[in-house]
Amino acid sequence: MTQLKTLLTRFRNALRLASPALLVASLLAPGLAFGAETPVADKGDTAWLLTSTMLVILMTIPGLALFYGGMVRSKNVLSVLMQVFMTFCLIALLWAVYGYSIAFTSGSAFFGGFDRLFMSGLTVESLAATFSKGVYVPEMAYFVFQLTFACITPCLIVGAFAERIKFSAVLVFMVFWFTFSYLPIAHMVWFWAGPDAYTDAEAGAAAGATAGFLFQKGALDFAGGAVVHINAGIAGLVGACFLGKRVGIGRSSFQPHNLPMVMIGTCLLWVGWFGFNVGSNLEANGLAAQVFANTILATAAAALAWSFAEWAFRGTPTMLGAASGAIAGLVAITPACGWVGPMGAIVIGLIAGLVCLWAVTKLKAMLGYDDSLDVFGVHGVGGITGALLTAVFCDPSLGGTGVYDYVANAVAPYSMSAQFIAQLWAVGTTVVWSGVVSMAGFALVKATIGLRVSEDQEREGLDTVSHGESAYT
Amino acid sequence: MTQLKTLLTRFRNALRLASPALLVASLLAPGLAFGAETPVADKGDTAWLLTSTMLVILMTIPGLALFYGGMVRSKNVLSVLMQVFMTFCLIALLWAVYGYSIAFTSGSAFFGGFDRLFMSGLTVESLAATFSKGVYVPEMAYFVFQLTFACITPCLIVGAFAERIKFSAVLVFMVFWFTFSYLPIAHMVWFWAGPDAYTDAEAGAAAGATAGFLFQKGALDFAGGAVVHINAGIAGLVGACFLGKRVGIGRSSFQPHNLPMVMIGTCLLWVGWFGFNVGSNLEANGLAAQVFANTILATAAAALAWSFAEWAFRGTPTMLGAASGAIAGLVAITPACGWVGPMGAIVIGLIAGLVCLWAVTKLKAMLGYDDSLDVFGVHGVGGITGALLTAVFCDPSLGGTGVYDYVANAVAPYSMSAQFIAQLWAVGTTVVWSGVVSMAGFALVKATIGLRVSEDQEREGLDTVSHGESAYT
Amino acid sequence: MTQLKTLLTRFRNALRLASPALLVASLLAPGLAFGAETPVADKGDTAWLLTSTMLVILMTIPGLALFYGGMVRSKNVLSVLMQVFMTFCLIALLWAVYGYSIAFTSGSAFFGGFDRLFMSGLTVESLAATFSKGVYVPEMAYFVFQLTFACITPCLIVGAFAERIKFSAVLVFMVFWFTFSYLPIAHMVWFWAGPDAYTDAEAGAAAGATAGFLFQKGALDFAGGAVVHINAGIAGLVGACFLGKRVGIGRSSFQPHNLPMVMIGTCLLWVGWFGFNVGSNLEANGLAAQVFANTILATAAAALAWSFAEWAFRGTPTMLGAASGAIAGLVAITPACGWVGPMGAIVIGLIAGLVCLWAVTKLKAMLGYDDSLDVFGVHGVGGITGALLTAVFCDPSLGGTGVYDYVANAVAPYSMSAQFIAQLWAVGTTVVWSGVVSMAGFALVKATIGLRVSEDQEREGLDTVSHGESAYT
Amino acid sequence: MKLITAIIKPFKLDDVRQAVTEMGVQGITVTEVKGYGRQRGHTELYRGAEYVVDFLPKTKLELAVTDDIVEQVVEAIANTARTGKIGDGKIFVTQLDEVVRIRTGETGGEAV
Amino acid sequence: MKLITAIIKPFKLDDVRQAVTEMGVQGITVTEVKGYGRQRGHTELYRGAEYVVDFLPKTKLELAVTDDIVEQVVEAIANTARTGKIGDGKIFVTQLDEVVRIRTGETGGEAV
Amino acid sequence: MKLITAIIKPFKLDDVRQAVTEMGVQGITVTEVKGYGRQRGHTELYRGAEYVVDFLPKTKLELAVTDDIVEQVVEAIANTARTGKIGDGKIFVTQLDEVVRIRTGETGGEAV
Numbered sequence A, B, C: 001m002t003q004l005k006t007l008l009t010r011f012r013n014a015l016r017l018a019s020p021a022l023l024v025a026s027l028l029a030p031g032l033a034f035g036a037e038t039p040v041a042d043k044g045d046t047a048w049l050l051t052s053t054m055l056v057i058l059m060t061i062p063g064l065a066l067f068y069g070g071m072v073r074s075k076n077v078l079s080v081l082m083q084v085f086m087t088f089c090l091i092a093l094l095w096a097v098y099g100y101s102i103a104f105t106s107g108s109a110f111f112g113g114f115d116r117l118f119m120s121g122l123t124v125e126s127l128a129a130t131f132s133k134g135v136y137v138p139e140m141a142y143f144v145f146q147l148t149f150a151c152i153t154p155c156l157i158v159g160a161f162a163e164r165i166k167f168s169a170v171l172v173f174m175v176f177w178f179t180f181s182y183l184p185i186a187h188m189v190w191f192w193a194g195p196d197a198y199t200d201a202e203a204g205a206a207a208g209a210t211a212g213f214l215f216q217k218g219a220l221d222f223a224g225g226a227v228v229h230i231n232a233g234i235a236g237l238v239g240a241c242f243l244g245k246r247v248g249i250g251r252s253s254f255q256p257h258n259l260p261m262v263m264i265g266t267c268l269l270w271v272g273w274f275g276f277n278v279g280s281n282l283e284a285n286g287l288a289a290q291v292f293a294n295t296i297l298a299t300a301a302a303a304l305a306w307s308f309a310e311w312a313f314r315g316t317p318t319m320l321g322a323a324s325g326a327i328a329g330l331v332a333i334t335p336a337c338g339w340v341g342p343m344g345a346i347v348i349g350l351i352a353g354l355v356c357l358w359a360v361t362k363l364k365a366m367l368g369y370d371d372s373l374d375v376f377g378v379h380g381v382g383g384i385t386g387a388l389l390t391a392v393f394c395d396p397s398l399g400g401t402g403v404y405d406y407v408a409n410a411v412a413p414y415s416m417s418a419q420f421i422a423q424l425w426a427v428g429t430t431v432v433w434s435g436v437v438s439m440a441g442f443a444l445v446k447a448t449i450g451l452r453v454s455e456d457q458e459r460e461g462l463d464t465v466s467h468g469e470s471a472y473t
Numbered sequence D, E, F: 001m002k003l004i005t006a007i008i009k010p011f012k013l014d015d016v017r018q019a020v021t022e023m024g025v026q027g028i029t030v031t032e033v034k035g036y037g038r039q040r041g042h043t044e045l046y047r048g049a050e051y052v053v054d055f056l057p058k059t060k061l062e063l064a065v066t067d068d069i070v071e072q073v074v075e076a077i078a079n080t081a082r083t084g085k086i087g088d089g090k091i092f093v094t095q096l097d098e099v100v101r102i103r104t105g106e107t108g109g110e111a112v
């Protein structure tokens, strides 16, 4: 136990633990006394970061929107598209107004500060740190890249309460949840002072103390297993419970109205996920390429695992199963993608495919909630699976990268058990935090404007009722 | 007035006023006497420029095609897809044959020359100037990037006369309009000698005199508000008037046949627009990232503005409204995206969303034209809105970048009124020029091969009549 | 004839002949004695290579899947989507396990070795050679880029036996064909020691002797005309013959069930092809931009050629024709794109559009096979056309680049006839090799698990029968 | 035997199906149709264009029943499908000369 | 009361609707169908394959009318839908035993 | 004249069309429908949710024929559409009061 504490302290102090972080150019100045040159962003890195940002948008609109939209009945497809589209737009503005500041400026271990409210001080010259000493990207690029993460996460939740929620309820809940769950979790997991702060043990300790809570715990979350997927998955579960089951469930058919649309959505999610995962590396280098490879291989493995299991147990491998498996693999590799080797990625994919299949068939049936499009079963369960397996396959002896010690400027000795505990901290904190915030949010909306449309409206379909349109004529 | 003239003269001479421009490697040689090294294209810039080119293609085919295709009735969807697809192909070839040469080589202030006919002299070694001194990109990359702008602009017009025009009429008109409206306007707005020509006041004056007419007027058009959107919007308006109303308008239903298709198209337009706007920066740097941020924020703001206004006035926010709002925002931020700050971008988006909503509901009803898919209401009106607001939010005191003086190598003092007048020049010139060319073009086609299919054919649908196919079986 | 032999020997020894190749970092060490610095990958190149990889995935899933899926009847659309999706996933894993090693490590002239089995030795630091001396990219990036080529090629074959094959038969055949046809052909055409090995004539001769069989023959295949398209086209032809005609052919309607879906697929194929062709250049430079231009121009020319020919002979230009023409152009420019000038590309496109139209109408009718989606007519015939025309338009006197002599460090004198013969070698070898392997593969599957579903199942549709789902409800 | 054809609001399908099943109706055929009755098309303002939406989506049910239960079934459908608002729909009853059950070849009342 | 079923070319729908509305027809039900009559399927050459297109898209109208206007309505439909080319369509008239208007419960002629 | 309405499994359409054409039937109208008969909906497990699939896709054929061939045609349809499994479908025969051929204006037996 003492040993563990020591380990965690070490993690807390010095290691290359989490995804991106920000270093404001002005803060940078003193650090530059140590180096001789003013850092300048590499245009190749910037090009890749902008490309990645574009990809995460593609992944959300239209990717996620189509993935979800194809799975609902045709009378509700527009409502899902609108919920995703409008949530994206709304959160984008909030990100510029206060989101970025709260997530990525220094404050407490749980919330950031207000230095960047309305993007003040964020200029075309500001730089943000990467994971390599002396390597910076334009802070504005980091801002837009992270904006897309902030936007897609609430959109993921939409799947849980699809086909029965009021449109206004969606918007109000999203603002609440984004502010009180997404922003703090992002800060806890990803905020740190950047590698150049770790000049020696003391400076490293000082820098470490300014990082987010879970970063200090040593949790590894390369591209958002906890911040994005567990976070959204739990909110989905809470939402499904608060909303209650859809009318007719178990009696009528709820088959996806357009499976090719689901397939397009899946593919765009996969393609866009290269921006999500590989962009999180912030640099266009060999490790970026490995993250890319991992994102292909884990996904392919998970899709195959789900399909073959379905073939074995159900008789036929379905397109929806293959698509679901792919998403499960993508979710599970997200926290791990920069820490594990390609063979580790394949194993993570295989496991995630089977675990999520179990979650959406057995677990869901056992618990009896109606999570319309399996947000919890895929993002929640897949995210937890990935977060925990990260600790396993990060191990250099299993082909992982290990964890880098920025004080020693070398890979640190690896303890799987210590890392596993750090991962449990991340999972547990996210589950509890998002759970509590989500309950508060749904309760609030229910008590004020109401959550659900009337039964007749639900039968008629949300497209007509909430948006006055029909998808197809 | 004298002061104004002085200001405009200064603009004319030296400033970083407009979007990209070309410097042929051979012309470059003398300039190189000043510097010591042969310039070499940065691979990061090239990577981003190629990515951007790909994105503008994605934005056109399938993006724009789907956006338009989903809005027509199912019997006409293929005709719209074909008109966009074939126009794209046709203009691509013409761009290589004479378009690029006329737009981007030096000639008069209104038309370029014939140096690059059939791409002669354009090799893998030729370089084109950017907006930074000493920074070049491969001219071939600039060629393909600009090709995509030349291709998408005529395609935009297709929406105005959809559902009733002859296929052959589309093709003939496009060739005419591309040659006599797109190419000269592009030359007038974007052609200049590049920043390295502005070595001192005298050289700057000499270089300025070789630039295009509107460039000399000091008009700012970062990514094509005038060249692309106003230009196409006016052609659309003229086309709608020449063609006349669709049979059954006001009596039968003209609801979009497939709104998810419209939504996919909108999203691909948005995603592709990052290539359009950010690529226009020609470099992958901090300003590129700011253009990216502006393109997200203005669009999100416009989509929200349109939707909420619709919610207030119509009772429900529609998917088509959100999509239309997004496009309105994209159009309006296009001329402004490299000159304004993110908060300015949000305001531009909010205004554009409301103004375009007004244009497609009130203005269109007042004027009584049948612009099938609101090319004028969105691209024309949105483009004018954006062009004028550029003058407002370019102001450094409102968060804009101001205008760079390449002779002084510093941002010049900013006069909003002078800039506003420069923008009016751009708007006015484009409106008149495109209007006249479009009238000539439609009149010519009408007099020769005819513009419109017969009434019976129109009822049967253009897919069967013009293409011998049905979209869905 | 002697002269020819000499020429071929020269080709064999020293020239920049084919697409990418690999140089393991460890092998690199000795070479580095010559240079002073350790080579480092340019981040702009890496950014473009990762972008290209993403694009080739987009091109396959959903691009190719939609292109094919839209062309079948609605009862079979999911089966096609699944066949493409699962083949992609399966081959991705096999590529990591043994594919990459067999294709891109040194072994015989026909097969590579086992050094990279399970990606052993492939780290984030390993580098791969490009076509420029001293320029390297991360080997991991090269691995994922080539993975996408390995994945899309078998997927192309799916179109030939669509609407009647058993799902299990697809998977088994794909594994067989990938192993015994794709991998060796890729090795034969693309494997070489990299340009840095060609330090002098002797070293060049030694290096040349380690290259693949067709590389040694001097065949030019920039992005996979032989490796991908002829290879898959022949497999498709053999498959169509083995499977036999679909039930009802000639009696019932086999019209595409969703032409907008075909159009989306076509556009995504085109967009993704920029990754395919331009990425094959491995560097983000002026030549990359020229490859980009060629890929636009040839495709546009081919789409126009097909459409206008159809307009002339059939009465109306169809969307399916324009789409088919575009694909034909893309296929034909693939082997040529890095060797020909833009005007050559246009001519190649025009020819390919007409030749493929002839192939899918006249040739197919003459031979009487039922290649459901014209894999042979477009990929086989288009690939052969492109491979042969490469020899013509590579000629510097026709605007081509000629062939680079890495020993002399200059473009070598060009012999069109010699190059034509080298191209014939590539075409002939691929046709025979793929033909034989495909026959063996289909015969094997037929004899074991069977190739075709029952007639009743075929009538009912593969979606229900093989996957237990309906595409639309 | 009679053929009952009911044109109802689409979202009432589930309820009606359940109601008639309880009366012993053995089969239903459902078609998606569009129509208008006294519920006329309304004018809709949509992105600037005013559109007359003449035809609204409806669901057509066809039920072949034996003579004895015709009246009850018609009543059950009418009661279940009624919302009291315009556009509730219509029920038509026509004479069936013959019914054949394909699988068994049975005809008449047996086959319904 | 009679049920008039007309199978027409889709693009004639608007005209026919207008014509019958003028005669006092209160409601129409429209179904998208495919069919062939003496206008047989034609052979089409499409991307290399020759396809027999048997069934062409048609629109089916169903109108319940009172006996007194049946003939006029049938004539109006026939006249409006006629183009003189093959494939113009057919009109069928059948007896309606009963009509119920769901909203009000009215039956018979009132309900049509 | 009679109107034969047959509800069959979709993949039997080609065979049935061929069979009735051979008997001299001059026209067919086809509608995509959903339905159930004694072949009831089955429960399906799909990505975790158990769904009741009530209505299965069927194809509805309508054929107007002269009285003399009604029986043969009904028999031909039944024989061709039969697979012996549940869900094979039903055939309904109703009286046709009048038939009009729109192009020519012919009526009655001529018009069928």
Ligand SMILES: Nc1ncnc2c1ncn2[C@@H]1O[C@H](COP(=O)(O)OP(=O)(O)O)[C@@H](O)[C@H]1O
Pocket (backbone or CB within 6 Å): D007, D034, D035, D036, D037, D038, D039, D040, D056, D058, D086, D087, D088, D089, D090, E026, E027, E028, E029, E030, E062, E063, E064, E065, E101, E102, E103, E112
């Ligand atoms: N006379 C009619 N003939 C055929 N269909 C009818 C007729 N009247 C109504 N319908 C069908 O019933 C649907 C609902 O009719 P509804 O508007 O409720 O009729 P009403 O108000 O006349 O009772 C219509 O959309 C139409 O499909």
Ligand SMILES: Nc1ncnc2c1ncn2[C@@H]1O[C@H](COP(=O)(O)OP(=O)(O)O)[C@@H](O)[C@H]1O
Pocket (backbone or CB within 6 Å): E007, E034, E035, E036, E037, E038, E039, E040, E056, E058, E086, E087, E088, E089, E090, F026, F027, F028, F029, F030, F062, F063, F064, F065, F101, F102, F103, F112
């Ligand atoms: N005997 C029939 N039974 C059912 N439907 C028919 C019949 N004859 C024609 N139809 C329907 O009418 C449509 C148009 O028929 P058409 O080709 O004009 O018939 P004809 O040439 O025999 O008058 C057909 O597509 C079909 O849907």
Ligand SMILES: Nc1ncnc2c1ncn2[C@@H]1O[C@H](COP(=O)(O)OP(=O)(O)O)[C@@H](O)[C@H]1O
Pocket (backbone or CB within 6 Å): D026, D027, D028, D029, D030, D062, D063, D064, D065, D101, D102, D103, D112, F007, F034, F035, F036, F037, F038, F039, F040, F056, F058, F086, F087, F088, F089, F090
């Ligand atoms: N009584 C009925 N009324 C209307 N349609 C029916 C009836 N019975 C069957 N059908 C239609 O016929 C189709 C096939 O019926 P099937 O399951 O074969 O009936 P059964 O088993 O009762 O013979 C059903 O899907 C339905 O569309």
